[in-house]
């Protein structure tokens with residue numbers, strides 16, 4: 457699979473590295489082009505860097521892994537309102553959570569995932585990977601007591617859900633579709649709780665053990 461990656465930080469590093477190891481190709485773009493270039497270089501064969509528009513056009517899937525303040529503006533810059541993501545599956549791992557009171561910054565009754573869906577004309581958004589810290593996604597594989605991590609995701613489109621299942625399974629995890637995209641509101645709210653625990657010093661490897669393969 458070809459995967460565009462918007463963002464060149466911790467989450468892009470963890471997920472893109474593991475997807476390339478699984479045989480996928482990535483094109484990474486970030487606000488700071490040098491950081492995207494360094495990340496692509498570090499990942500090596502299977503990774504390259506480019507502009508946000510190039511990342512949007514690169515493949516069937518685009519991971520968006522940007523600080524929440526910059527998500528919508530980055531997508532706009534990448535041409536979201538002009539159809540640059542038409543037919544693409546957007547994987548949204550972002551948490552719109554402020555880290556003083558650990559509350560959501562999205563308007564009531566919606567989610568960042570749904571706002572991305574509204575903005576990126578013709579795309580299909582899937583919310584996934586937002587509940588565990590980057591260090592967990594770096595595990596090979598993310599498993600605890602020998603049992604694989606279950607990864608809940610939400611999305612409306614069956615084809616995009618199938619792609620998300622593949623990308624979750626390629627990490628050695630168990631995909632669990634929890635419902636349509638509006639359920640991203642609950643994943644984002646869960647993340648607000650998790651982030652509060654992590655900032656309080658909880659162990660990222662045990663704070664939120666979704667070790668329920670039977671639920672897949």
Ligand SMILES: NC(=O)c1ccc[n+]([C@@H]2O[C@H](COP(=O)([O-])OP(=O)(O)OC[C@H]3O[C@@H](n4cnc5c(N)ncnc54)[C@H](OP(=O)(O)O)[C@@H]3O)[C@@H](O)[C@H]2O)c1
Nearest residue numbers: 463464465466467486487488521522523526550551589590
């Ligand atoms: N880190 C985690 O453990 C974790 C886990 C689950 C979900 N998430 C979510 O995943 C997303 C990415 O997290 P991360 O830890 O990878 O973040 P990060 O390391 O801080 O960097 C992510 C990217 O966001 C860019 N960025 C920051 N502010 C921006 C702005 N205002 N406009 C445009 N681009 C901006 C950065 O560009 P520069 O290089 O120029 O700063 C970088 O390319 C966040 O939404 C976060 O909530 C993070």
